[in-house]
Amino acid sequence: MRLLRIILLLSLLYCTNTVKAQDIPWIKDKPLKWKDFAGTPDNGPHDATTHSYLRYTFYHHLQDTVHQLSFKVECLFSTQRSWVRPGHEGENLLKHEQLHFDITELFARKLMAAFNAATYTANYREEIQAIFQRINNDRRDMQTKYDTQSNHSHDKGLQAVWEQYVHNKLEQFPRNY
Template sequence: MKKFFFLFFIITSFTGFAQVSVSVNWTPHIPLPNSDTIFYNPSRKLIWPDFKGTPGSPAEALAVTSSGLGYSAAMKSWNGKTTIDITVYCYFSKQSSWVRKGRESEYALNHEQHHFDITYITTNLFIQKLKDAKFTRNNYGELVEKIYKECCRELEKMQNDYDGQTKNGQLKNIQAQWNGKINEQLDLLPNQ
């Protein structure tokens, strides 16, 4: 019985470490014409008509950008080989983003664009962490979700730092520093 248990343990241990190939892909989705979602495209900047939501809180904000990152993952096993495909995307929600009527300006739009850019920067961090991860058949679901949550926390921190330090774009000298920082980080990213 001990030999059987030991053999069973060895076989199940090796199946967890079977040959695993991982593919992490950036997908520049092309939404339907009347879609609520804009997927990040470095050559397509936000415009005020993209902000279709109803203004809400915080009351001191003149605009709000609702953006995020997401992924889909699938695992296939065949003949002892496992393939994990992870597709990553970065999006902007038109209906959840808003601007107060009469407060539209190029300066404010640049501030909001940088919120979307920060999301894209964090999306690339997510992609890199996925590529660096050591996936197995047994850990991939848990590990992808762990990395995703880490990156979402990083995204929230960077967005809060951006708004906090610039006072929502009101401190023009600090906004200029952030503009430079964000543009530098964008320039360092690989072309998707």
């Protein structure tokens, strides 16, 4: 029985570490590389897909009648859900995909700012979820607008405009988590 518990614990630890290894956190001076795109290409028309996402956790403490919350926000890149079509691993496309990750980082900062600016009631779970949904919807909208305007990296002029815009926004919203 003891051996079975040890095996189960080791299996759980292995699975947990495996999942974490598939997610790459956003780091300013560590851009994505094509080797990070380990997923299987779909049958769609695009040459690559970046799957980046926001994740948060929170800690709640009730002090007198005041709901005190602290948050952890993460901007992550999924290596298993991101992919590039073989033969299309160009520098311009990689820059385009990196900017998708950068946009998610921008919204991670906005999410933390929104969490910290809010006042919470006894319905804090719903309030937190509503903030997350609003910010995440804004992130998705910007990702779609970016792809549409840059024509998925094919419009070099608008790609450059978007790169400048996002980098300026990242400077305006310093990392706050």
